[in-house]
Amino acid sequence: MSDVPKTDNRSHRQGIGEATQVVASLWFSVGKETLSVISLQAAKSHRNERIAVNVLRGAAVFVIFAIAVLIVYLAFEGTKTFSVDKFPVWKFLFSSDYDPGNNLGGSAVFITGTLLVTGFAIVVGGPFGIAVGVFLSEVAPARMAQILKPAIELLVGIPSVVYGWLGLTLLVPFLRTHTSSPSGFGLAAAGIVLSIMILPTVISLSEDAFRSLPVSLREGSMALGSTRWQMITGVLLPSASSGLTVALILGIARAIGEALAVQMVIGNSSQFPRGIFAPTASLTTEIVIDMGGAPQGSFQEHVLFSMALLLLLIAMALILLVRFALRGRG
């Protein structure tokens, strides 16, 4: 009898024990399951993460790959004038005897043309652009800036052929009737078109240069009793000089590479210009005109690729200059 409750008790205890065990194991297994679900999700999102990083890095590597292939390919193709055809480099740079049919590839005329139109553009467009940049940063009331900024964006958006077409239909006839130029085509027409085209670049970059200056400079200058104009010329211009240099360099880069707008108004005569209104040619215009007719593998084609390589080298040099100017700022 006494055994019975004991056993009962035992079995009862046992029952409780079993129940706890079941509950525990049940809880444990469910817990394990949710845990494994969570860890599965985590593993999945970690895998996604790894894939994403690699794909994104691939896109970044592509940028390096693109510029590397471009430089190598153009360097290879652009030096064939000197390596395959044995045309001396100094003659390419400094001789003006250009007759590719007879293996003469002196490109001094085109190099001069490029330098002159670019110089014209930066001398006219540079100061103008910086002035409007100062205006936007220091003078313009909010409403004026609201009109001016979209206008500048539109000037950027207008395609270069449309600038060329405007030059052709508006500027060239004007120059023909009002200057000594018999045709209106020439250095001045190309320079004016280019100076308008680089304006947006110079304006927005120089505005940024002025805006990045600390307010304390302006307050200090004003507190000393200077007028706004004295503050601009005496304090802000010198302080923003590296930023303004960058603005001008990138304006030059834009002008040097422009092809079709220049080609439409420069007159396309392969001789040194005999005056500011005289027709001439530049590196880009010569490539545009002659590349289509140059047989593949010919001396003429090689010379044109050498001109392209020269343009690329100038562009790279300008980028290094920009880096240098910005490093000076610290």
Add this chain to the structure above:
Amino acid sequence: MASAASSAPSRRLSSNSGVRLRRLIDALATGVLWIMAASIICLLATFIMYLFYLGFHSLSWQFLTSAPTQSAGGGIGPEIYNSFYILVLTLIFTVPISLGAGIYLQEYARPGLFRSVVQFSAESLATVPSIVMGLFGLLIFVFYFHWGFTALGGALTLTLLNLPALVRVTQEALASVPDSLREASIGLGATKWQTIMRTVLPSAIGRLTTGIVLIAGRIFGETAALIFTAGLSVSANHPYELNPFRSAETLAIHLWYTHSESVIPDVDRVGNGSALVLLIMVLAFNIAARLAGSALTKRFTGRSS
């Protein structure tokens, strides 16, 4: 003592006139700056009105839809089609690559050699003149792959040309998203990629769209890179083809080509009309960029602008 007392009033007098002079110069300079700024707006207004004045009479349904001819009376239908065709093709390549590179540079890459090399490569690529890029496209797609002049070659060349600009747009759009959003998302247990996809990109989508549409406008008007890659002709039999391996003269090239090389008698009519259509498209892209950008920003972040 006496000299100091006598010089004091005269000094004040001279400094008074100095102040007056300085204020006069300041007012003059301010006036000149205003005139310069106003002249930019006048210049743009002149361009737009002049192009409308020139091209308005050329525009007609027939001009916009018919094919160009050797004689007078040709249209620009296939050229408009090709411009959009190459634009879409270019964006298909440009957008994913530059989004990827931009996200990597802005969100993942730590300052170091790799990031500076990528940044410098992008800057270098951005300064390559478009005509030089065109010659590179000629070397690769026309000479090396032997494709001839194709819409695909043109689109790939334009991809290289516009890649750096869009990488920059992406970086700037992502940089404008406040770090608190990223921290909140990471704090809730999201991974970095989940954070970028669900938090950062939606916040940046307005700026991204504005940038992409503005670049689309540039692609639409690009010429120098296309002359030697996409070619100067449209197919006479199938002007509205979907095949990317065919030469595809765009509207911008047509404007240049009609003037400089071809011999059609009504060059001015075709040129004026094409220039006006290009201008209208640029205006449309600019307006669309603003509207779409602000609408998307509002939709995804609840903030205006």
